[in-house]
Amino acid sequence: xxxxxxxxxVLSSSRTKQAYAGYVxxxxxxxxxFLEFDPDRSLPGGQSRGGTRGASSHPLEGIPFAAKDNIxxxxxxxxxxxxxxxxxxxxxxxTAVSRLQATGAVVVGKTNLDEFGMGSSTDTSALxxxxxxxxxxxxxxxxxxxxxxxxxxxxxxxxxxxxTGGSIRQPAAFCGVYGLKPTYGVVSRYGLVAYASxxxxxxxxxxxxxxxxxxxxxxxxxxxxxxxxxxxxxSGESPSPLRVGVLGGLSELSDGVExxxxxxxxxxxxxxxxxxxxxxxxxxxxxxxYYTIATAEASANLARFNGIRYGHRPVHxxxxxxxxxSARDEGFGEEVKLRILLGTYVLxxxxxxxxxxxxxxxxxxxxxxxxxxxxxxxxLLMPVFPTxxxxxxxxxxxxxxxxxADKFTATANLAGxxxxxxxxxxVDGLPIGLQFLAPAxxxxxxxxxxxxxxxxVPIQHPAGYSxxxxx
Amino acid sequence: xxxxxxxxxxxxxxxxxxxxxxxxxxxELTEQEAERLAAAVGQMLEYFxxxxxxxxxxxxxxxxxxxxxxxxxxxxxxxxxxxxxxxENAPEREDRFIVIPNVL
Numbered sequence: 001x002x003x004x005x006x007x008x009x010v011l012s013s014s015r016t017k018q019a020y021a022g023y024v025x026x027x028x029x030x031x032x033x034f035l036e037f038d039p040d041r042s043l044p045g046g047q048s049r050g051g052t053r054g055a056s057s058h059p060l061e062g063i064p065f066a067a068k069d070n071i072x073x074x075x076x077x078x079x080x081x082x083x084x085x086x087x088x089x090x091x092x093x094x095t096a097v098s099r100l101q102a103t104g105a106v107v108v109g110k111t112n113l114d115e116f117g118m119g120s121s122t123d124t125s126a127l128x129x130x131x132x133x134x135x136x137x138x139x140x141x142x143x144x145x146x147x148x149x150x151x152x153x154x155x156x157x158x159x160x161x162x163x164t165g166g167s168i169r170q171p172a173a174f175c176g177v178y179g180l181k182p183t184y185g186v187v188s189r190y191g192l193v194a195y196a197s198x199x200x201x202x203x204x205x206x207x208x209x210x211x212x213x214x215x216x217x218x219x220x221x222x223x224x225x226x227x228x229x230x231x232x233x234x235s236g237e238s239p240s241p242l243r244v245g246v247l248g249g250l251s252e253l254s255d256g257v258e259x260x261x262x263x264x265x266x267x268x269x270x271x272x273x274x275x276x277x278x279x280x281x282x283x284x285x286x287x288x289x290y291y292t293i294a295t296a297e298a299s300a301n302l303a304r305f306n307g308i309r310y311g312h313r314p315v316h317x318x319x320x321x322x323x324x325x326s327a328r329d330e331g332f333g334e335e336v337k338l339r340i341l342l343g344t345y346v347l348x349x350x351x352x353x354x355x356x357x358x359x360x361x362x363x364x365x366x367x368x369x370x371x372x373x374x375x376x377x378x379x380l381l382m383p384v385f386p387t388x389x390x391x392x393x394x395x396x397x398x399x400x401x402x403x404x405a406d407k408f409t410a411t412a413n414l415a416g417x418x419x420x421x422x423x424x425x426x427v428d429g430l431p432i433g434l435q436f437l438a439p440a441x442x443x444x445x446x447x448x449x450x451x452x453x454x455x456x457v458p459i460q461h462p463a464g465y466s467x468x469x470x471x
Numbered sequence: 472x473x474x475x476x477x478x479x480x481x482x483x484x485x486x487x488x489x490x491x492x493x494x495x496x497x498x499e500l501t502e503q504e505a506e507r508l509a510a511a512v513g514q515m516l517e518y519f520x521x522x523x524x525x526x527x528x529x530x531x532x533x534x535x536x537x538x539x540x541x542x543x544x545x546x547x548x549x550x551x552x553x554x555x556x557x558x559e560n561a562p563e564r565e566d567r568f569i570v571i572p573n574v575l
Contacts, residue, residue, distance in 0.1 A: 344496040
C-alpha cells in the first residue's frame with residue numbers, strides 16, 4: 001500500500017533499525033511523544049496469540065506502530081501517565097492491538113497522554129512533557145497528544161489513541177494529521193483503561209486516510225471480551241455526490257479556524273459536493289452534559305485504584321482506609337481529583353436528577369437533533385477546536401476554557417457516531433484541522449470525504465519531518 | 472446541604488461540602504488542594520446549571536450510545552492464565568496473598 005511501503009523494512013535489519021532509532025532519538029529530544037520506545041521489544045505474545053493470516057503478506061506486516069499508554073500491550077508498561085500506575089507491567093494485550101499484531105504489525109512504543117485521558121493538552125501527564133512538532137512552545141493537544149505528535153513527526157505511520165470527548169481528533173487537528181474516532185463499540189474496549197465507559201473508544205491517528213481505513217478495518221468487530229462491542233453494520237449505501245451539512249453561526253472560532261472552515265466549504269463545493277447550512281441548537285449543551293456524564297462515570301471507574309492489588313502504595317499506612325486514601329492522594333494528579341470529585345458530587349443522593357439524569361436526557365436531545373440532521377445530509381463538516389494548538393502556560397487556555405472548547409468534538413461521543421479529523425490548512429505556521437461526522441457505522445463516508453478533500457488540500461509536514469532515512 | 476434546584480439558584484461548593492464529597496470518593500485532600508478544588512468544582516457546577524435552560528420533557532435518558540438490548544454470553548467456563556501476571560503487580564505480597572495493614 002502506498003504510504004506504508006517505505007515503512008515495511010524499517011524493522012527488518014539492525015542497520016535499518018539503527019537508522020530508525022536515530023531518527024526517533026533526534027525528534028524525541030525535542031518533542032517527548034513517547035513514554036516508552038523500543039523497536040527491539042520482542043512480541044512473542046502478539047504473534048503467537050494472533051496467529052498469522054496465511055502465506056500472503058498483509059499490508060501491515062512489519063509496520064511499526066505506537067499505542068497510547070492507556071491501552072494494554074503485553075511486554076510494555078501501562079501507566080495512563082499517572083503516578084498511580086507508574087511501572088505497572090501490562091499483564092495482557094488489548095484486543096484492538098492484538099488484531100493488528102496478528103497481521104504482523106509491531107508495537108514499538110507507548111505514547112504520552114493527559115493523566116487517564118483527562119485533558120486537552122497532554123500537560124496533565126505526571127510522567128513526561130510532550131511538545132507540538134510544529135512549535136515546541138505549544139501543546140500537541142490531548143489527551144492522545146503523544147500519539148498525534150509521533151505521527152506528525154514521522155516516528156510511526158499510525159498510532160492508537162482513545163477518544164472520550166475529542167481526545168483523538170483534537171490532537172490530530174493540532175498536529176496536522178488524521179484522527180479517527182470510530183462508531184461507539186465498533187472497536188473493542190478490552191484493554192483500554194476505563195475512564196468514561198459509555199462515551200469512549202479506541203481509534204487511530206494516521207498520516208493518511210488510507211492507513212486510517214486499513215487500521216480501522218483490522219481492529220473492528222465484535223469481541224466476546226467487551227460486552228458493549230458491536231458488529232460493524234454499515235448501510236452499504238455510497239451516496240454521490242456527498243451532501244455536506246455545515247454550521248452557520250461560528251462566533252466562537254478564532255479568525256484562523258473560521259477562515260479555514262469557510263475556505264473548506266468552498267473547496268468541498270468545487271469538488272462537486274452539495275453543501276447546505278444546518279443548525280444544531282443543542283450544541284450549547286454538549287459540554288455541560290458531556291462533563292456531567294464523563295465525570296460521573298470516571299468517579300466509578302477510578303474507584304478501583306486503591307493501592308491494594310496493584311499501583312501506587314504509600315510508604316506507611318496505619319490501617320486499610322488510610323492506605324487507600326493516601327494511595328489515591330499521592331497517586332492522582334489534580335485534574336483527575338477534580339473530575340472524581342465532580343463525578344462523585346453529581347451522583348450524590350439528592351443531586352442525581354438535577355445533574356446526572358438531566359445530562360442523560362440532554363444527551364437524548366443531542367442524539368435526536370443529530371439524527372434529524374443526518375436525514376438531510378450524508379456528513380457534517382465541523383470545527384474540531386476553536387483555536388489552533390495553544391501555548392502552554394499563562395499565554396495558553398485555562399483548564400476551564402479548554403473544557404468549554406470540547407463542544408464540537410464531544411457531540412460525536414454523546415451520540416456514539418464516528419468522526420474523522422483531517423488537516424484542512426495552516427495559518428501562521430500552525431496546522432488547522434476540521435472534522436467530518438457521519439451516522440453510526442458510516443466511517444467509509446468519512447474516509448471518502450477526507451480523501452477527496454486531500455486532493456485539493458494535501459497534508460503538510462512540520463520542519464524536520466523526513467522520510468529519507470527509510471528509503 | 473441547603474441548596475435548592477430552582478432556576479437562578481447557582482450551585483456553590485464550600486470546603487465542608489467538598490470534604491464530604493472527597494470522603495465519599497476516598498480522597499484525602501490537603502488544605503491548599505481543597506481550596507483550589509472547591510473553586511474549580513464550583514465553577515463547573517455553575518456551568519452545569521446551564522442544562523436547566525433546555526427542555527427535556529418527555530425524553531428518556533440515554534445511558535449507552537448504541538446498545539439497545541442486554542447481551543449475555545454462554546454460561547461456560549473459560550480458561551484465563553492471567554492470575555500470576557496480575558499478582559506480579561501487587562505492591563506487597565506473601566506467596567499468593569496480598570498484604571495490607573491490620574484491619575483490627
